[in-house]
Amino acid sequence: MSSTEFRKDLFADERDDTLKEIGKPTIRQDILGHVTGRTKYFDDHLFDGLLHMRAVRSPHHHARIRRIDTEAAARMPGVRRVVTAKDVPVNLNTLLSLINFGRDDEPLCAHDKVRFLGETVAWIIADTEREARDAVAQVRVDYEPLPHVLDVEEALKPDAPVVNEVYPNNTFDYHGKYDHQKLRFGDVNAAFARADHVIEAEYQMSPIEQAPIETCGAIAAPEQNGRFVCHTNTQALFFSLGTTAKLLDTPSSRLHFIGGTAGGGFGGKVDSIVEPTAVLGAMLTGRPVKFAWDRYEEMQVGAPRGGERWRIKDGVMRDGTIIAREFTGFFDSGAYMRLSPYAIIKGTGHLPGPYSIPNVASNVYCVVANRTPATAMRGFGITAVDFSIECHMDRVAEAVGMNPIELRILNAYRDGDMKAHRRKAKNTALIECCQVAAGKAGWSISADAMAQSSLRGGGLGERGAIPETATDEEGRIGERRAGRTRDTAPSRQPTGRVPAGHAGQAVTAAPVQNPDMEIEIERIGHRIAAQQGAAPAPRAPQPPAGQPTPPRAAPPAAAPQSSYAPPPSPQATAPTYQQPPAPTPPPAPTPPTPPAASEPYKPEQPFSRGVNRPGTSRFLSGTRRR
Amino acid sequence: MARTPLTFTLNDAETGVFVVPGSNLLDVLRRGAGDLTPKQGCAQGTCGSCTVLIDGVPHLSCLTLAETVEGRRIDTTGGLAGGPDLHPLQQAVMEGFAAQCGFCTAGMLMAAKALLDRTPNPTRDEVIEAISGNLCRCTGYEPIVDAILTASARMQGRTA
Amino acid sequence: MTLAVETYPTLREAAQALGDRARYLGGGTLLMRAVNYGDQSFDRIVRSREVDRTVRSEGQGIRIGAGATMADVLASRDLIALHSVARIVGGPAVRNMATVGGNLFAASPYGDFATALLALDATVQMADGQNLPMESFLSGRARMRGIVASVTVPRVGEGEFRFAKVSRIKPKGVSMMSLAAVLPGVGSGRLGDVRIAFGTMGPTPLRAKAAEQALRGRGLTDAEIEPALKVCCDGLQPADDELATEWYRREVAPVHLKRLLLGGRR
Numbered sequence A: 001m002s003s004t005e006f007r008k009d010l011f012a013d014e015r016d017d018t019l020k021e022i023g024k025p026t027i028r029q030d031i032l033g034h035v036t037g038r039t040k041y042f043d044d045h046l047f048d049g050l051l052h053m054r055a056v057r058s059p060h061h062h063a064r065i066r067r068i069d070t071e072a073a074a075r076m077p078g079v080r081r082v083v084t085a086k087d088v089p090v091n092l093n094t095l096l097s098l099i100n101f102g103r104d105d106e107p108l109c110a111h112d113k114v115r116f117l118g119e120t121v122a123w124i125i126a127d128t129e130r131e132a133r134d135a136v137a138q139v140r141v142d143y144e145p146l147p148h149v150l151d152v153e154e155a156l157k158p159d160a161p162v163v164n165e166v167y168p169n170n171t172f173d174y175h176g177k178y179d180h181q182k183l184r185f186g187d188v189n190a191a192f193a194r195a196d197h198v199i200e201a202e203y204q205m206s207p208i209e210q211a212p213i214e215t216c217g218a219i220a221a222p223e224q225n226g227r228f229v230c231h232t233n234t235q236a237l238f239f240s241l242g243t244t245a246k247l248l249d250t251p252s253s254r255l256h257f258i259g260g261t262a263g264g265g266f267g268g269k270v271d272s273i274v275e276p277t278a279v280l281g282a283m284l285t286g287r288p289v290k291f292a293w294d295r296y297e298e299m300q301v302g303a304p305r306g307g308e309r310w311r312i313k314d315g316v317m318r319d320g321t322i323i324a325r326e327f328t329g330f331f332d333s334g335a336y337m338r339l340s341p342y343a344i345i346k347g348t349g350h351l352p353g354p355y356s357i358p359n360v361a362s363n364v365y366c367v368v369a370n371r372t373p374a375t376a377m378r379g380f381g382i383t384a385v386d387f388s389i390e391c392h393m394d395r396v397a398e399a400v401g402m403n404p405i406e407l408r409i410l411n412a413y414r415d416g417d418m419k420a421h422r423r424k425a426k427n428t429a430l431i432e433c434c435q436v437a438a439g440k441a442g443w444s445i446s447a448d449a450m451a452q453s454s455l456r457g458g459g460l461g462e463r464g465a466i467p468e469t470a471t472d473e474e475g476r477i478g479e480r481r482a483g484r485t486r487d488t489a490p491s492r493q494p495t496g497r498v499p500a501g502h503a504g505q506a507v508t509a510a511p512v513q514n515p516d517m518e519i520e521i522e523r524i525g526h527r528i529a530a531q532q533g534a535a536p537a538p539r540a541p542q543p544p545a546g547q548p549t550p551p552r553a554a555p556p557a558a559a560p561q562s563s564y565a566p567p568p569s570p571q572a573t574a575p576t577y578q579q580p581p582a583p584t585p586p587p588a589p590t591p592p593t594p595p596a597a598s599e600p601y602k603p604e605q606p607f608s609r610g611v612n613r614p615g616t617s618r619f620l621s622g623t624r625r626r
Numbered sequence B: 001m002a003r004t005p006l007t008f009t010l011n012d013a014e015t016g017v018f019v020v021p022g023s024n025l026l027d028v029l030r031r032g033a034g035d036l037t038p039k040q041g042c043a044q045g046t047c048g049s050c051t052v053l054i055d056g057v058p059h060l061s062c063l064t065l066a067e068t069v070e071g072r073r074i075d076t077t078g079g080l081a082g083g084p085d086l087h088p089l090q091q092a093v094m095e096g097f098a099a100q101c102g103f104c105t106a107g108m109l110m111a112a113k114a115l116l117d118r119t120p121n122p123t124r125d126e127v128i129e130a131i132s133g134n135l136c137r138c139t140g141y142e143p144i145v146d147a148i149l150t151a152s153a154r155m156q157g158r159t160a
Numbered sequence C: 001m002t003l004a005v006e007t008y009p010t011l012r013e014a015a016q017a018l019g020d021r022a023r024y025l026g027g028g029t030l031l032m033r034a035v036n037y038g039d040q041s042f043d044r045i046v047r048s049r050e051v052d053r054t055v056r057s058e059g060q061g062i063r064i065g066a067g068a069t070m071a072d073v074l075a076s077r078d079l080i081a082l083h084s085v086a087r088i089v090g091g092p093a094v095r096n097m098a099t100v101g102g103n104l105f106a107a108s109p110y111g112d113f114a115t116a117l118l119a120l121d122a123t124v125q126m127a128d129g130q131n132l133p134m135e136s137f138l139s140g141r142a143r144m145r146g147i148v149a150s151v152t153v154p155r156v157g158e159g160e161f162r163f164a165k166v167s168r169i170k171p172k173g174v175s176m177m178s179l180a181a182v183l184p185g186v187g188s189g190r191l192g193d194v195r196i197a198f199g200t201m202g203p204t205p206l207r208a209k210a211a212e213q214a215l216r217g218r219g220l221t222d223a224e225i226e227p228a229l230k231v232c233c234d235g236l237q238p239a240d241d242e243l244a245t246e247w248y249r250r251e252v253a254p255v256h257l258k259r260l261l262l263g264g265r266r
């Protein structure tokens, strides 16, 4: 039997101890349905005349599609409709376009070329699943195989094949400027020069399939009033609804999505592919249509947690103090950008892990290669780098001959310490975690390490200050492909310096549309009890000195929480991601290949349904209340 | 399309359906007989969420050719509760947090029932063996094993 | 390509009905998977009402009906030597369905039972009355048309048969490799005509004949088995697959064979 131990002695004054549910067994509200088998998953909705839709998939990693011959398939018994890219009204999307992030780069159905093994090139809708499978086997696709690239670092080389023309450098473009996400804090190169040890290592995490027991699937059917109902196991119902509205060029008010019951997801059911596909099938046939992946598809084309490669370089003093940490990270985003570019921004905010290190630099690349697109999974954006960091801590402990737990306590961040993303750490608890873990594991640590506390010693002097920071301009978009930049690690030759104390510039990925949705920093964390009595007034706007006036919508309290490296000069004020993505890719030395003449679906003008407010996504609707 | 008539006993009820030749039993139970309790997780035998009892013995319904169950007795989770009363296994799973998403649960319950029918007082290892063909992605198995042992104890009038 | 299901009263009639685009249904654990996933290589499923699930002693050996399931094997006192093999095939539901006959046709990474039968030098009886030693049966398997009626397994002395399955997932996973050995004379300290078979080390279970040769007349000690370990991959054809690479399989085969021979001692 599992048992939970509550260490109420720790941080006792930070919590009011009136927990009513936590720590007590409870009966799930949905469990009666589960044990009686009556819980209705998407496939437990029976429809008369249900049709079955199956995809024709690419056997190549990378190939041009010369011709698709569906004639024989269309004549097969039971076949109701052959569906190809031509039938998709707006066949180009990026998952995060709903929050104005990234450029549309992914078709629902490939038409000019396939970019990963298993990509959809057509669908068959038939009376039975077997008939759909039989007809799929009769679709003849004439492919011209192209050279492919499967390794993230190979893909960065100047002669690597261009995988996705929307990102012609095989990398996501960060902030309209760099081919990677930068983080600069202090001066790592100077610190490495005076460190007693410099310890470097590389860590690789393979892609991981979420493997829910129920595969991704949806059933769509026409309803009265021209609406379409869609039963789905998506983990992101409104996301899937918005994506479907966009791809099918239909107002979201015509879509009636029913979900909330998934047979496991773990991040693998957010990509909103089965929903638009099933609804498209229902629209084209006027019949209920089921589109679900089989287990093979779930494993092969279901987006996994992407692979990641990390190189970590630490500058360490003899006593174990880490004075510098440098990261070079590569995310395997697959052939399209789904959530990886965003995961990198989140992950970068997490660096250098829960440690107080005065000099940090990081370059993280979101790489396009001919691989299955990656998506979310538990601990999204953090898991691999945390794994790498903790492996590296053990390596450092070995190099300096120290107890690894004591090394962690020595370097742990404490309340008030300045983090590399220029926000002060609060509610830290690594030291206490280490102490408890050491006790449980019977691992003895020194009295001094036992005496440390997250509440003491943090934020003192330099620990709480933003250091003078060395900056560089390396890795501008397109430089690497042109052969002008080789190295992927943070620059050895900084070209600029940002004065100490400079918090940098606020960069918001998308402007807040509604003041109600603004995050109030003061409400985050577990110091609520103390505040509840005091009911503090919201903090007055206090932009740090020397900071450019934050852009219109940036919430005052959020200004110092930039996860973006300071700009090379304080004058550079142009905020990125304030505008919806430009319809054409930003400047890049290699122009994207012009669309093939036969390409019928590239929307000529931006899609215009749903909310039409400048600067906001057109696919969001409704208001949000607290 | 030609269809074959098929009769069997499903949870005590005489059932007759017409099946498309080559259909698997899971499909026939769900779409033909309307018993939606067995689930399809893989259609290849690896997950166990489609487990049903045929003449009291656990089978994977996704790998059972429908025609082979003519005249036989099939039990599913749909017939586990006795009227309004939950089966002790259901009760134990409910109380012991032994299901999260619930997709594996119906199959688990059938595998567990087959075990307890034959071995009323199983050891922990026997429980683990009995559900070794049933995957659960959510719970980490421990609560499920505990729940089966709890149910066994209650059915034998012991306290777990 | 609609599927047809044909049911015949006897095995012999079913065998006559087989053709290029037909498959005989055993327990269905592999066949129905192919059906569910839309295998286009057949469109007729042939069944027989005559299904032999019996296990009985016959002369020097034990005859197992091809329709016997792994659970039937586990229920038979005559087949105690093979319990260790039947027990590791799938989970309980698979064992209630999977037949011995079907296992003879199971492609890598399956076919653990067939691996054991190869080491045991079993004989395969076809429905048309033909008898085939396991080894020739397996080498001709790809072209085989017809139905297996039964297999006959020679008796082995106490402790002379050993089997191990190496898989990556506990408690149940498919074989990364399986090994079976018959070690006559193991009690006396000098081995007689040893037979060793590897599963998942080629398209069918295969014998490690060089290793068998190297063990003849030797005892089971570290030093005496060393030459056999060196040559144990001769004649095997391991391949890269999802479970392991060819290189890895070749590297670890001697390690696992050593463990099998020394009985858990390292």
Ligand SMILES: Cc1cc2nc3c(=O)[nH]c(=O)nc-3n(C[C@H](O)[C@H](O)[C@H](O)COP(=O)(O)OP(=O)(O)OC[C@H]3O[C@@H](n4cnc5c(N)ncnc54)[C@H](O)[C@@H]3O)c2cc1C
Binding pocket: B044, B045, B046, C023, C024, C025, C026, C027, C028, C029, C030, C031, C032, C066, C067, C088, C089, C090, C091, C094, C097, C098, C099, C100, C101, C102, C103, C104, C105, C106, C109, C110, C111, C112, C113, C146, C147, C148, C149, C173, C174, C175
């Ligand atoms: C989840 C799972 C786990 C598994 N684990 C294992 C394992 O650990 N080890 C292992 O070895 N296998 C394993 N298998 C594979 C399979 O279950 C076994 O190999 C089983 O013995 C196959 O027998 P069957 O009766 O189900 O064959 P079927 O699926 O009925 O048939 C398989 C093939 O053999 C032919 N065939 C069957 N019987 C005869 C006959 N009498 N004469 C001529 N042809 C015949 C069929 O036409 C078909 O081509 C597993 C399968 C699953 C689904």
Ligand code: FES
Binding pocket: B039, B040, B041, B042, B043, B044, B045, B046, B047, B048, B049, B050, B051, B060, B061, B062, B063
């Ligand atoms: S659906 Fe039958 S075992 Fe997975």
Ligand code: FES
Binding pocket: A213, A263, A264, B098, B099, B100, B101, B102, B103, B104, B105, B135, B136, B137, B138, B139
């Ligand atoms: S509860 Fe989700 S798979 Fe078991």
